[in-house]
Amino acid sequence: MGARFCPRVLAVSDPKQTKVVLDEAEMPTHWYNIVADLPTPPPPHLHPGTQQPLVPSDLAGLFPPGLIEQEASTERWIEIPAEVHDIYRLWRPSPFYRARRLEQALGTTARIYYKYEGASPVGSHKTNSAVPQAYFNKIAGRTRLTTETGAGQWGSALAFASQVFGLSCDIWQVRSSYEGKPYRHVLMETFGASVVASPSELTEAGRALRVQFPDTTGSLGMAISEAVEAAAKDPSASYSLGSVLNHVALHQTVIGQEALKQLELFGETSADYLFACAGGGSNLAGISFPFLRENLAGRAATKIVACEPKAAPSLTEGEYRYDFGDTAHLTPLLKMYTLGPDFVPDPVHAGGLRYHGMAPLVSHCYHEGLIDAIALRQREAFEAGVLFSRAEGIVPASESNHAIAGAVRQARRATEEGESPVIVIGVSGSGQLDLPAYAEYLAGTMADS
Amino acid sequence: MGARFCPRVLAVSDPKQTKVVLDEAEMPTHWYNIVADLPTPPPPHLHPGTQQPLVPSDLAGLFPPGLIEQEASTERWIEIPAEVHDIYRLWRPSPFYRARRLEQALGTTARIYYKYEGASPVGSHKTNSAVPQAYFNKIAGRTRLTTETGAGQWGSALAFASQVFGLSCDIWQVRSSYEGKPYRHVLMETFGASVVASPSELTEAGRALRVQFPDTTGSLGMAISEAVEAAAKDPSASYSLGSVLNHVALHQTVIGQEALKQLELFGETSADYLFACAGGGSNLAGISFPFLRENLAGRAATKIVACEPKAAPSLTEGEYRYDFGDTAHLTPLLKMYTLGPDFVPDPVHAGGLRYHGMAPLVSHCYHEGLIDAIALRQREAFEAGVLFSRAEGIVPASESNHAIAGAVRQARRATEEGESPVIVIGVSGSGQLDLPAYAEYLAGTMADS
Numbered sequence: 050m051g052a053r054f055c056p057r058v059l060a061v062s063d064p065k066q067t068k069v070v071l072d073e074a075e076m077p078t079h080w081y082n083i084v085a086d087l088p089t090p091p092p093p094h095l096h097p098g099t100q101q102p103l104v105p106s107d108l109a110g111l112f113p114p115g116l117i118e119q120e121a122s123t124e125r126w127i128e129i130p131a132e133v134h135d136i137y138r139l140w141r142p143s144p145f146y147r148a149r150r151l152e153q154a155l156g157t158t159a160r161i162y163y164k165y166e167g168a169s170p171v172g173s174h175k176t177n178s179a180v181p182q183a184y185f186n187k188i189a190g191r192t193r194l195t196t197e198t199g200a201g202q203w204g205s206a207l208a209f210a211s212q213v214f215g216l217s218c219d220i221w222q223v224r225s226s227y228e229g230k231p232y233r234h235v236l237m238e239t240f241g242a243s244v245v246a247s248p249s250e251l252t253e254a255g256r257a258l259r260v261q262f263p264d265t266t267g268s269l270g271m272a273i274s275e276a277v278e279a280a281a282k283d284p285s286a287s288y289s290l291g292s293v294l295n296h297v298a299l300h301q302t303v304i305g306q307e308a309l310k311q312l313e314l315f316g317e318t319s320a321d322y323l324f325a326c327a328g329g330g331s332n333l334a335g336i337s338f339p340f341l342r343e344n345l346a347g348r349a350a351t352k353i354v355a356c357e358p359k360a361a362p363s364l365t366e367g368e369y370r371y372d373f374g375d376t377a378h379l380t381p382l383l384k385m386y387t388l389g390p391d392f393v394p395d396p397v398h399a400g401g402l403r404y405h406g407m408a409p410l411v412s413h414c415y416h417e418g419l420i421d422a423i424a425l426r427q428r429e430a431f432e433a434g435v436l437f438s439r440a441e442g443i444v445p446a447s448e449s450n451h452a453i454a455g456a457v458r459q460a461r462r463a464t465e466e467g468e469s470p471v472i473v474i475g476v477s478g479s480g481q482l483d484l485p486a487y488a489e490y491l492a493g494t495m496a497d498s
Numbered sequence: 499m500g501a502r503f504c505p506r507v508l509a510v511s512d513p514k515q516t517k518v519v520l521d522e523a524e525m526p527t528h529w530y531n532i533v534a535d536l537p538t539p540p541p542p543h544l545h546p547g548t549q550q551p552l553v554p555s556d557l558a559g560l561f562p563p564g565l566i567e568q569e570a571s572t573e574r575w576i577e578i579p580a581e582v583h584d585i586y587r588l589w590r591p592s593p594f595y596r597a598r599r600l601e602q603a604l605g606t607t608a609r610i611y612y613k614y615e616g617a618s619p620v621g622s623h624k625t626n627s628a629v630p631q632a633y634f635n636k637i638a639g640r641t642r643l644t645t646e647t648g649a650g651q652w653g654s655a656l657a658f659a660s661q662v663f664g665l666s667c668d669i670w671q672v673r674s675s676y677e678g679k680p681y682r683h684v685l686m687e688t689f690g691a692s693v694v695a696s697p698s699e700l701t702e703a704g705r706a707l708r709v710q711f712p713d714t715t716g717s718l719g720m721a722i723s724e725a726v727e728a729a730a731k732d733p734s735a736s737y738s739l740g741s742v743l744n745h746v747a748l749h750q751t752v753i754g755q756e757a758l759k760q761l762e763l764f765g766e767t768s769a770d771y772l773f774a775c776a777g778g779g780s781n782l783a784g785i786s787f788p789f790l791r792e793n794l795a796g797r798a799a800t801k802i803v804a805c806e807p808k809a810a811p812s813l814t815e816g817e818y819r820y821d822f823g824d825t826a827h828l829t830p831l832l833k834m835y836t837l838g839p840d841f842v843p844d845p846v847h848a849g850g851l852r853y854h855g856m857a858p859l860v861s862h863c864y865h866e867g868l869i870d871a872i873a874l875r876q877r878e879a880f881e882a883g884v885l886f887s888r889a890e891g892i893v894p895a896s897e898s899n900h901a902i903a904g905a906v907r908q909a910r911r912a913t914e915e916g917e918s919p920v921i922v923i924g925v926s927g928s929g930q931l932d933l934p935a936y937a938e939y940l941a942g943t944m945a946d947s
Contacts, residue, residue, distance in 0.1 A: 063523060065522075066522060067522060067584075067588060068522065068587070068588075070519045072519075073512065073515060073516060074512060135514060135516075136891075138515075138516035139595075139599075139890065139891045139892075140891065146588075168617050170892060170893075209891055212888045213891075232681065232930070232933040232934070235936055235937040235940075236893065236933055236936075238936075238937070239884060239888075239893055239933070239936045239940065240887065240888060241888060435688060438688050438689065439658075439688075439689060439690060441588065442588045442589065442619030442620075442625075442658055442662075443619060444619075444685065444688055481621065481685070481928075481930045481931060482681075482933075484684040484685055484688070484931075485680075485681070485684065487684055487687075487688045488684040488687070491684075491687055491688065
């Protein structure tokens with residue numbers, strides 16, 4: 050009887066197999082740290098005052114020891130604590146699909162797969178890092194977390210994670226998303242968090258921004274300033290960041306580790322292309338770093354493509370230099386592709402991609418030529434998202450639509466050239482709370498920023 | 499290697515196992531028809547003119563032959579067509595969880611499990627019937643489907659299913675839900691359907707209702723009248739119903755078949771209690787009829803509890819008699835527990851439960867004492883839903899909260915009595931699109947209807 054339940058057996062024997070869902074025992078036990086395998090070391094974060102590489106004590110006011118250690122770690126594998134692993138069980142391993150109906154809709158010769166993170170508690174990959182962040186804060190004795198959020202994916206993830214570990218959670222949400230996507234802050238509140246629109250009256254940074262830019266719709270950079278300030282003023286609080294930093298990228302590598310295994314269970318030896326959306330970079334890093342490891346070890350030659358919005362094109366149009374992560378210059382200096390901390394993007398619907406910079410690790414890999422990048426306008430992204438919804442029955446997050454659009458371009462090119470590449474898409478989340486953006490697209494009123 | 503992937507092995511060997519996700523090869527191949535096993539035959543549907551039992555030709559204007567045959571079938575097992583099975587693969591088998599964190603939050607001695615239908619394309623169990631309904635219409639040559647929807651779960655399911663089989667789809671949505679839950683109709687539109695608020699100006703029934711009740715917020719009974727009228731006037735169209743009828747209950751039995759298998763994989767021989775929400779009855783029928791089969795065969799003694807809203811208490815406060823399914827008296831007469839076709843419930847948030855009657859098969863089972871029923875007010879339901887969200891990381895649909903509240907009552911009772919029953923909850927859907935109702939509950943402004 051037992052053998053009937055084995056996806057490893059079924060994947061190769063069932064010609065219609067649509068998905069591979071691993072058992073909990075197949076969940077990764079460690080996070081993968083790409084730093085251990087990079088040909089050149091990534092530039093360190095710098096202290097904004099001294100311009101010298103950060104030492105752990107520089108971060109002690111903001112982060113707990115466990116996360117500071119991970120931020121600078123060069124160990125290849127970092128064990129996932131049992132308490133975190135137990136919570137991951139609620140939604141991990143996440144499913145991995147062969148997009149058979151999307152292939153049919155495109156009439157493509159490519160084989161398209163996607164890894165779907167939308168079945169998590171908040172409908173995105175963000176809980177993969179929120180849960181360990183809350184855990185390491187809890188064991189360090191912190192009782193409160195502060196953070197910023199754009200579309201609300203990260204905020205709701207941290208709200209859930211804080212609830213799990215009994216921490217209070219205060220969230221500054223970019224005003225345009227707070228007002229345009231009202232369901233998201235209700236989700237955060239359902240998980241027990243407090244949410245305000247940023248810039249707010251609750252912080253010095255927020256009050257100053259409201260004087261300087263009375264009509265601003267906010268930005269992630271502004272919201273970060275507020276959350277950092279609030280944490281810095283409260284010794285029982287930590288600040289928590291949903292993307293950009295090395296430890297966040299690290300936590301997300303559970304995605305790529307699972308995807309590699311699941312792709313293999315479909316009988317594929319490797320992927321030719323991997324498309325993932327990139328805002329701050331955590332989703333891209335999470336799915337791609339395990340694939341990049343295969344490339345660096347000579348076991349694969351997967352072309353990894355970061356898909357960013359034309360409205361915030363940090364990789365494709367930014368400068369590679371040290372910059373602040375926030376508007377108020379409260380964060381360490383990070384070496385990254387950046388549009389400058391004062392950059393306020395058009396109010397593109399993919400709120401999670403509206404960031405001025407790109408994760409230092411992703412930036413380094415891009416600078417070294419290890420990954421590629423393209424920028425897409427939002428109408429092309431939503432056209433692909435609607436096609437995907439109708440074929441696969443999953444309405445993707447606005448952010449994920451950028452990756453799908455990149456993959457659709459590639460599949461069409463392959464068909465024209467008579468090739469059959471294996472294309473993997475990282476679908477970072479569900480779009481059930483992005484439906485107002487779909488309404489605009491369907492009504493033909495979406496700006497093509 | 500293979501054995502590591504087998505949930506059947508792992509379920510008993512992993513003390514922290516949180517969920518069992520079966521492989522696609524474990525999906526049911528047949529729908530289960532409870533009629534074959536009932537001790538007494540359920541009363542037939544009647545022709546509203548002749549008061550005689552319906553013959554297949556009476557339904558030919560509304561439904562395709564495949565569904566008419568299923569409506570009257572007494573066969574125990576009805577094969578799921580390959581084309582339907584292939585689409586089920588997109589989200590089935592659905593996951594089955596041990597609610598370990600809910601148990602901890604309650605401090606209960608009970609073992610609580612739940613079957614979760616919220617990971618389907620539209621976030622509910624409704625696609626289980628929408629897909630076969632669209633399929634049997636397609637092979638009968640119909641090109642258009644009409645339907646009604648309350649909260650929008652059924653409408654979005656039929657919108658998706660129509661898209662899959664290339665049918666056009668027109669949906670009348672109860673006005674209170676259309677206006678109060680705007681994301682839902684965008685979801686239907688994303689899948690390619692047309693949606694109007696009911697009562698509408700598009701049908702005679704709708705126009706008459708608007709004259710008679712100018713301020714009405716609509717009801718499922720009214721919306722059914724409109725959709726039935728539209729289909730009856732168009733020979734290329736069929737009407738499609740998301741609950742109540744025998745063939746809908748039949749399609750939903752994939753839920754209970756999977757749940758039985760998954761419960762066994764957790765090492766449980768049977769359930770002591772099964773709680774499921776009941777509006778029209780399809781969710782309740784789907785999860786419970788396979789359990790009821792076990793009871794009838796003497797292999798189990800599961801107490802099956804229908805959880806209905808106090809605002810539309812058809813089982814607990816209705817009359818068991820022949821009644822119309824709609825306001826305009828266009829449907830066949832159905833023997834059911836009913837509050838009367840003119841009943842307009844308070845605008846309770848669980849739109850999917852706002853129906854005046856109960857599926858004839860469920861009504862018959864209730865009348866025969868094979869299942870129990872309780873009615874719950876919505877504040878108790880949402881209190882349980884918030885508790886569940888924070889523990890399990892899944893925000894349940896408003897409807898599902900009624901089942902969770904029933905199970906929470908039972909778990910507390912068991913704890914007081916020092917018993918350790920196995921409690922299974924049917925969580926029929928996700929509440930991501932019900933967040934405005936959660937907002938009201940959290941703000942303390944929800945009416946306790």
